[in-house]
Amino acid sequence: MPGVEPPCVDAPALTLDPFALEVLADPLPADTAIRETAPAVxxxxxxxxxxxxxxxVAAAFRDAATFSSAAGTGLADIRRGQGWRPPSILLDTDPPEHDAARRVMNRVLSPRALAGLEERFAAVAAELVDEACARGELDAAGIAERFPLTVLPDAVGMAPEGRDHLLPYAALNFESMGPPGALRDAAERGAALGAGEWATAREYVTWQMRREALSDDGIGAAIYAHADRGDITEADAGLLVRSFLSAGIDTTVLALASVIHELARRPEVWALLRADPSRLRAVFEEGMRLHTPSPVIGRTTTRAVALDGVTLPADARVLLCLGAANRDPRRFDGPDAFDAFRTAGAVTFGAGVHNCVGQAIARMEAAALLGELVRRVERIEPAGESVPRLSNWLRGFASVPVRLQEAR
Structure with missing residues (x-):
């Protein structure tokens, strides 16, 4: 909606476009402008x-009654049929409609339910790190992609065939959250390419969502078991499986690559982790704070609401800028510095009823892959400049060249 006048005169207008390609290539100045100009712009x-x-941002996450997800969490208003896919019963609903699906996912992804995955994750991590050490020099973005693309579909219970459709489908999901343009067009083209028996990535995911396509011992089967008990409908179970296929891989890929990017440039932190691997989770969280994989998400106000003197009108679309909030000097000392000892406080995984349901499994993936790297690799260093990934709705690196020296 170019040129729209603000209905709220006390919110200053910024001419910047956070989705312009040049801004996505260097987003921190735009984050700073949005954060420092006013409580809301x-x-x-x-x-x-x-x-x-x-x-x-943290308060908005915790106030779903005022900052609603029911109109969608991207730029499109799903109430007006603007979404490219059926609404998510997890992301695009508010309580009480949201509650049943959330209860199911909390049970399916509880620490007790996921405990059996640790050994499987560790085995895949060991295999990939073996390959990395044998090569010595590699693009760490590649290993950061291969690991989640292997272990998460396995954990869900997906069939082995057709998995090459997952990344194009996820790209379409995330780019479609933003505005029309080159990135969204490219994602549409990528998802339209067929492979095997599926004409498009959408067709593959529709096939893979089904109970019949899933093994009987994975997360997908556990979700369908709740449909059998009447906690959710059969159709809702399929939509929850779809949420894993569309949102659970790219974010973890980018988080892992970003943390490796930072660690390769900080030998003192790498040495600290080798001496004390218990610091790994804090380092992972810090890497995601600096390079928030999901830097924005949308909400819609259900009423007029004031943010420190700036009043947002009812039914206003509001972009919560997590990447900006995670570098807010009001909350973090030295917000642009990497601090391996920083205490928690980032809004990377959201908060409140819509906090990231998959955060436990993402942390398990990080513990497995990064833990194996720390155990096996004496020294890691850059082997070239990292290349940012341009995305409407994601942030991180498309390439992270590194050089490894295996521990003897």
Missing amino acids: FLPAHGLYATGRHAH
Whole structure:
């Protein structure tokens, strides 16, 4: 909605477009402008508001009654049929409609339910690190991609055939959260390419969502078991499986690659981790704070609401800028520095009823892969410049060249 005037006169308008390619290539200045100009700003390029201060983003996450997800969490208003796929019963609903699906996922992804995955994750991590050490020099973005693309589909219970459709489908999911343009067009083309018996990535995912396509011992089967008990419908179970296929891989890929990017440039932190692997989770969280894999998410106000003197009107689309909030100097000392001893506080996984349901499994993946790297690799260093990934709705690196020296 270019050129739209702000209906709220006390929210200053910023002419920047956070989805312009040049901004996506270097997003920190835009994050800073959104965060430091005012508690909330209006972005005429898209006819929406944005807030980037930690306190406001965290409060919005915890107030689903005011900052609703029911209109969708991207730029499109799914109430008007603008979404490219059926709404997610997990992401695109609010309580009480959201509650049943959330209870199911909390049970399916509880620490007790996931405990059996650790050994399987460790075995895949050992195999990939073996290969990495044998090569010595590699693109760490590759190993960061291969690991989740192997272990998560295995954990869900997916059939082995057709998995090459997962990344194109996920790309379409994330690029479609943003505006029309080159990135979205490229994702549409990628998802339209067929392979094997499936004409498109959408067709593959529709096939893979079915109970019959899943093994009887994975997360997918556990979700369908709740349909058998009447906790959710059969159709809802399929939509929850779809959520894994569309949202659970790319974010973890980018998180792993970003942390490796930081560690390759900090030999003192690598040495610290080798001496004390218990610091690994804090280091993983810090890497995601600096390079938030999901840097924005949308909400819609259900009423007029004030953010420190700036009033947002009812039914306003608001962009919560997690990447900006995670570098807010009001919340973090030295917010642009990597601090292996920083305490928790980032909003990387959201908060409240819509906090990331898959965060436990993402942390398990990180513990397995990064833990194996720390155990096996004496020294890691850059072997070239990392290349950012351009995306409407994701942030991180498409390439992270590194050089490894295996421990003897």
